[in-house]
Amino acid sequence: xxxxxxxxxxxxxxxxxxxxxxxxxxxxxxxxxxxxxxxxxxxxxxxxxxxxxxxxxxxxxxxxxxxxxxxxxxxxxxxxxxxxxxxxxxxxxxxxxxxxxxxxxxxxxxxxxxxxxxxxxxxxxxxxxxxxxxxxxxxxxxxxxxxxxxxxxxxxxxxxxxxxxxxxxxxxxxxxxxxxxxxxxxxxxxxxxxxxxxxxxxxxxxxxxxxxxxxxxxxxxxxxxxxxxxxxxxxxxxxxxxxxxxxxxxxxxxxxxxxxxxxxxxxxxxxxxxxxxxxxxxxxxxxxxxxxxxxxxxxxxxxxxxxxxxxxxxxxxxxxxxxxxxxxxxxxxxxxxxxxxxxxxxxxxxxxxxxxxxxxxxxxxxxxxxxxxxxxxxxxxxxxxxxxxxxxxxxxxxxxxxxxxxxxxxxxxxxxxxxxxxxxxxxxxxxxxxxxxxxxxxxxxxxxxxxxxxxxxxxxxxxxxxxxxxxxxxxxxxxxxxxxxxxxxxxxxxxxxxxxxxxxxxxxxxxxxxxxxxxxxxxxxxxxxxxxxxxxxxxxxxxxxxxxxxxxxxxxxxxxxxxxxxxxxxxxxxxxxxxxxxxxxxxxxxxxxxxxxxxxxxxxxxxxxxxxxxxxxxxxxxxxxxxxxxxxxxxxxxxxxxxxxxxxxxxxxxxxxxxxxxxxxxxxxxxxxxxxxxxxxxxxxxxxxxxxxxxxxxxxxxxxxxxxxxxxxxxxxxxxxxxxxxxxxxxxxxxxxxxxxxxxxxxxxxxxxxxxxxxxxxxxxxxxxxxxxxxxxxxxxxxxxxxxxxxxxxxxxxxxxxxxxxxxxxxxxxxxxx
DNA sequence: CTAGTCACTTAGGAATTGGCTT
DNA sequence: AAGCCAATTCCTAAGTGACTAG
Numbered sequence: 001x002x003x004x005x006x007x008x009x010x011x012x013x014x015x016x017x018x019x020x021x022x023x024x025x026x027x028x029x030x031x032x033x034x035x036x037x038x039x040x041x042x043x044x045x046x047x048x049x050x051x052x053x054x055x056x057x058x059x060x061x062x063x064x065x066x067x068x069x070x071x072x073x074x075x076x077x078x079x080x081x082x083x084x085x086x087x088x089x090x091x092x093x094x095x096x097x098x099x100x101x102x103x104x105x106x107x108x109x110x111x112x113x114x115x116x117x118x119x120x121x122x123x124x125x126x127x128x129x130x131x132x133x134x135x136x137x138x139x140x141x142x143x144x145x146x147x148x149x150x151x152x153x154x155x156x157x158x159x160x161x162x163x164x165x166x167x168x169x170x171x172x173x174x175x176x177x178x179x180x181x182x183x184x185x186x187x188x189x190x191x192x193x194x195x196x197x198x199x200x201x202x203x204x205x206x207x208x209x210x211x212x213x214x215x216x217x218x219x220x221x222x223x224x225x226x227x228x229x230x231x232x233x234x235x236x237x238x239x240x241x242x243x244x245x246x247x248x249x250x251x252x253x254x255x256x257x258x259x260x261x262x263x264x265x266x267x268x269x270x271x272x273x274x275x276x277x278x279x280x281x282x283x284x285x286x287x288x289x290x291x292x293x294x295x296x297x298x299x300x301x302x303x304x305x306x307x308x309x310x311x312x313x314x315x316x317x318x319x320x321x322x323x324x325x326x327x328x329x330x331x332x333x334x335x336x337x338x339x340x341x342x343x344x345x346x347x348x349x350x351x352x353x354x355x356x357x358x359x360x361x362x363x364x365x366x367x368x369x370x371x372x373x374x375x376x377x378x379x380x381x382x383x384x385x386x387x388x389x390x391x392x393x394x395x396x397x398x399x400x401x402x403x404x405x406x407x408x409x410x411x412x413x414x415x416x417x418x419x420x421x422x423x424x425x426x427x428x429x430x431x432x433x434x435x436x437x438x439x440x441x442x443x444x445x446x447x448x449x450x451x452x453x454x455x456x457x458x459x460x461x462x463x464x465x466x467x468x469x470x471x472x473x474x475x476x477x478x479x480x481x482x483x484x485x486x487x488x489x490x491x492x493x494x495x496x497x498x499x500x501x502x503x504x505x506x507x508x509x510x511x512x513x514x515x516x517x518x519x520x521x522x523x524x525x526x527x528x529x530x531x532x533x534x535x536x537x538x539x540x541x542x543x544x545x546x547x548x549x550x551x552x553x554x555x556x557x558x559x560x561x562x563x564x565x566x567x568x569x570x571x572x573x574x575x576x577x578x579x580x581x582x583x584x585x586x587x588x589x590x591x592x593x594x595x596x597x598x599x600x601x602x603x604x605x606x607x608x609x610x611x612x613x614x615x616x617x618x619x620x621x622x623x624x625x626x627x628x629x630x631x632x633x634x635x636x637x638x639x640x641x642x643x644x645x646x647x648x649x650x651x652x653x654x655x656x657x658x659x660x661x662x663x664x665x666x667x668x669x670x671x672x673x674x675x676x677x678x679x680x681x682x683x684x685x686x687x688x689x690x691x692x693x694x695x696x697x698x699x700x701x702x703x704x705x706x707x708x709x710x711x712x713x714x715x716x717x718x719x720x721x722x723x724x725x726x727x728x729x730x731x732x733x734x735x736x737x738x739x740x741x742x743x744x745x746x747x748x749x750x751x752x753x754x755x756x757x758x759x760x761x762x763x764x765x766x767x768x769x770x771x772x773x774x775x776x777x778x779x780x781x782x783x784x785x786x787x788x789x790x791x792x793x794x795x796x797x798x799x800x801x802x803x804x805x806x807x808x809x810x811x812x813x814x815x816x817x818x
Numbered sequence: 819c820t821a822g823t824c825a826c827t828t829a830g831g832a833a834t835t836g837g838c839t840t
Numbered sequence: 841a842a843g844c845c846a847a848t849t850c851c852t853a854a855g856t857g858a859c860t861a862g
Contacts, residue, residue: 176858314852324831324852324853325853326829326854372824372825373826385854386825390826401827451857453855464856489829491830526857588829588830599846750828754827754828754829824859827857828856832852834850835846835847835848836847837844839843840844
């Protein structure tokens with residue numbers, strides 16, 4: 001449905017035929033020695049070959065819900081924290097990850113006393129982690145220069161743990177490690193109870209009365225009446241079935257048999273009115289409502305992890321509603337029921353205070369799983385999916401794993417050459433299993449496809465690499481493969497790619513073996529593929545290639561596109577271009593806004609208006625100093641301004657001037673009336689309006705002149721400065737237009753948020769003197785705080801062998817844009 | 819092996835905010 | 841001082857991938 005216009009234009013992939021056979025003989029460990037210098041030294045690497053260290057058995061043991069068994073921690077408040085933990089450490093068999101946890105804790109940046117108070121306080125009463133920033137009347141330490149209104153100076157808050165300032169961080173943790181020692185939070189926030197509105201919808205033309213529960217569900221649908229969901233027959237059918245179940249619960253509900261006889265419009269209208277009302281609220285009312293909301297969520301905003309304050313992410317329990325599945329999801333429209341506390345399990349420290357469940361309710365259970373980072377979990381009824389409450393993206397846990405993800409991608413750089421030469425070789429392997437794997441790896445690597453786990457019957461039919469079916473790839477002449485399938489979120493992937501002849505041959509063979517409707521890689525599973533990848537590098541899986549290729553492509557492109565002498569605006573354009581290339585690579589799309597075309601033409605108008613202004617300035621300049629005519633920087637550049645447009649524009653200018661005069665006149669009159677003075681006569685207005693007519697005449701006259709006599713006070717310097725300013729604005733607006741047009745259906749946000757190593761951006765900003773706020777929003781800056789501390793010489797140079805990949809991308813981009 | 823469970827990241831669209839005219 | 845619309849944030853669906861039970 002999306003991007004159907006994306007021109008499927010063929011482009012070339014040249015797999016670098018670098019390092020062939022002999023390279024393979026070099027032991028992996030030795031090859032690794034070419035390491036990137038900047039990687040933080042893993043703390044416990046003492047010999048070069050412990051790469052694939054630790055027998056599996058050692059790791060397995062530390063899963064289990066640790067907290068449930070250990071009953072200590074209760075009486076030792078006075079023992080220094082470091083000792084406490086040390087004494088608690090599992091005896092000799094303790095996996096190394098546990099040990100490390102302890103070590104880090106002991107040299108924590110906070111004074112011990114502070115920590116203990118934090119812990120004690122917690123035990124005393126419902127956790128009181130107050131927000132320090134709220135109404136800090138005289139922020140003494142803040143420099144007077146910058147005073148944001150809403151100030152959340154989290155960065156300066158000593159309560160926030162700067163984990164990246166610690167010595168050791170980058171060791172890639174296995175998943176079963178202990179993540180915390182103490183954990184305290186206030187649970188989850190439930191949505192408000194349903195308040196019936198009593199608006200009667202109609203059935204068969206008659207107003208009907210519904211039980212509150214049935215009314216609630218009907219209202220869920222009514223709210224979506226005008227949306228795509230509301231029009232979707234599957235959505236309607238699923239909703240209707242579930243609604244009927246609810247209706248049956250109360251015998252007083254009318255018998256409702258046919259969806260087509262239902263009229264939800266009255267409820268829909270009510271909601272529209274509510275929206276209006278909300279908009280019409282006064283400022284104070286709005287402010288108060290907001291304050292109340294903020295107050296209600298206070299208790300849930302933060303958790304204490306090992307005594308440190310950490311922001312919680314999604315502490316709200318998802319409210320009931322209709323499941324909005326994407327694409328053609330068979331269950332879309334089903335009723336997502338209200339979640340009761342009895343379904344919610346909390347994860348807490350063993351001696352943490354258990355948050356009160358809502359009155360008359362209890363929690364499903366409380367666990368102490370130290371290997372997990374979730375705070376609460378429940379199961380959703382539509383798909384049986386498990387939902388979690390996690391910490392926010394700015395938290396230590398999320399930040400560390402984010403950094404580890406990028407470190408892993410950087411690590412792949414050391415192995416990728418061999419992986420590529422191996423799969424190139426394996427394309428011809430006699431075992432079809434191996435050949436399929438190699439072919440899939442080629443696609444994952446070169447096209448950044450997702451792994452493609454298999455999906456169930458009751459989900460939308462979408463695919464990734466391993467689950468591609470016969471009909472998703474078509475063979476075109478010249479070794480061109482045409483891809484057309486629905487990927488994650490049912491986003492369409494369309495692309496024509498010229499591939500290695502052997503890849504082309506393989507696909508043809510695989511397809512012939514299976515036939516319509518069948519998976520092309522019938523001998524391949526994501527698990528098998530990942531197992532193979534893991535043998536190259538610990539933690540390597542298919543998704544790492546996406547991260548790796550995204551980051552390295554960005555690095556390479558942004559370096560290539562940015563010119564040192566460019567203006568900041570131009571540099572930003574380059575940045576966004578590189579970003580966009582990555583978004584295209586990863587197929588991150590958005591639906592083009594309805595107002596896109598309108599917006600573009602508006603910008604065009606703005607540019608013309610600026611050019612018009614410039615023309616006027618230029619002519620004045622010529623009048624003052626005819627020599628200026630010779631200087632190219634003040635030359636005519638508005639040649640594309642058509643006379644017709646100018647006439648129209650001037651008409652508008654005059655019109656605007658009139659409006660201005662009129663409204664000023666009205667205002668003055670209002671004031672006079674307020675002062676009990678007589679109002680000015682209409683003739684006065686007429687008099688004033690003459691100014692507009694004069695403007696009209698003057699503009700008309702000036703139109704033919706090459707020189708315009710400026711005001712007496714005008715100087716050459718002033719004019720030159722004005723022209724320069726206008727030129728800058730023109731350039732900026734033009735860039736904006738280009739950017740917008742190129743971005744029509746491409747979403748940059750996802751790659752910026754998840755795929756591009758933020759350290760590349762930080763380094764780029766420093767190198768080119770671009771303030772980071774220009775490329776990172778407030779939340780992004782916060783999320784990527786860990787990336788700010790890179791040394792000035794932090795680089796991850798794109799490797800030469802990747803050039804071919806990126807050149808391909810430039811071609812795709814260009815073909816898609818035009 | 820296979821299907822299912824679990825925990826975590828990635829994703830687009832809706833809702834809200836905020837900055838800019840008017 | 842309000843209205844407009846792009847940017848940002850929120851929401852939660854939809855992936856990945858490790859692990860487990862049968």
